[in-house]
Amino acid sequence: MDEMMGGLRRGQCDGRGLLVAVLGLVGCGFVHADAPVLNKLAGDIDGQYSYNKSEYTSRRLTLAADLAYPMPQRELDGELRFDREYIKEEGAPQAINRDRYDASVKFKQFFDDEPYYVYVSPRVRHNRFGYYQSAQALRVGGGRKFGGDGGWHASLELGTGYRVAHAEDGDNISEVLYTTSLKASWDISEQLSLKFNGVQEQSRRETFRHRRRTASCLPSLA
Template sequence: MESSWHALARGKVAQLGLAGLLGCAGAHAELYVWSGDVDGHYAFAQATYTTREISLSSDLTLPLPHSELDGEFRFDREYIQIKGTPLEVNTDKYDAILKYKYFLDDTPYYLYVSPRMRYDRFGFYQKAQSIRSGAGRKFGSSTALEYNVELGTGYREAMLAGQGEVSEILYIASIKGRWNASETVSVKLNWVNEWSSRESYTTLTLGVRNKLTDKLGLKYELLYRRAFPFDSQEKDGEWLSEVGLSYSF
């Protein structure tokens, strides 16, 4: 009973924290606006089997007084069908991150709190939700090259595929940067590593965007994703290479 009460309390705290972040954003909606990118990709291939791939992603920022609210989201769906049969397998994945940063007065240093939810139908963790906090530093503000470095910790509850639920302490390291190489070309890097006593989960994204119009662009992206259970000898990760359309606002 006590453990159930603590789990409920943690859930309420996470909900209140998320509501506070969204409320803060809404209070300043008239003064500050979201900016960022929304990207889409579709691919089709047919051989002995047919595959269709769809991916959607977004990277958004809302500036606030002495603070900042960031949102990252990625959704991947792949349909695989063996030729000549009605059998079809779908692989779904999503990863959603909301992060509130509070900058210390007149410094590039900040504290952050960040909920994260991810799902992988065939992953080591099928579902995982966490609340994370830590500190970071922003480099190169208002220059062609800007990047953030962060360290933190957190708490995660996850569901093993067919093996029940686990709770664990997390440790986090991340680097996120953007380089405006020219008026039409920009490069973005996003590396996040979370590890616990059971799993190390790494995502690395490198994207190059070439403007076609003021809002619309062509984007090439290379994604590396690895979930490495510490009791497994499997060390291979997943590489994805995509070309799609990007909309900036």
């Protein structure tokens, strides 16, 4: 399930010490994450298509991808969210086309103490009916991976960046932003797994949140 929320936020956002402060909070009580399989692409790709025809015609296509390519002391991640919708009312001369997408690439460099890493990540997003109709950002920060018994894995990231955007009122905006990201997965059994992916980007003008929760169930071949 995807939830995308973009809203106008007034007031000053002070997060300059955020990146340095939090990575130290999470160093206790966890064991290091299991080493991933190197040089092999892994992840999830989901898609849906729906069609409805009554007093109006509606077609919608959604795609979501979350991929990772681990390398020795490095990792390349990619995320894509795409939503296209076509709506046309019977007898109306024009149709409504709505495209939304959110794409990012993230390069991680791990320290010798492997759970900790730094990253650089460009991101683009577009939503003609959103507060920011288009936005491009470059983000940098640090993170830590966690893993333990029971088939669970998680990562926490904090960072900052710079964004340029075009707002719905026609303004062109340049601003500093602060980011928080949490990913978690739990392999309950060989057939059932749960995953969570949450991101928040905050600036003086806007707070953007994205949350995605999935449950995967594979049929048993036994």
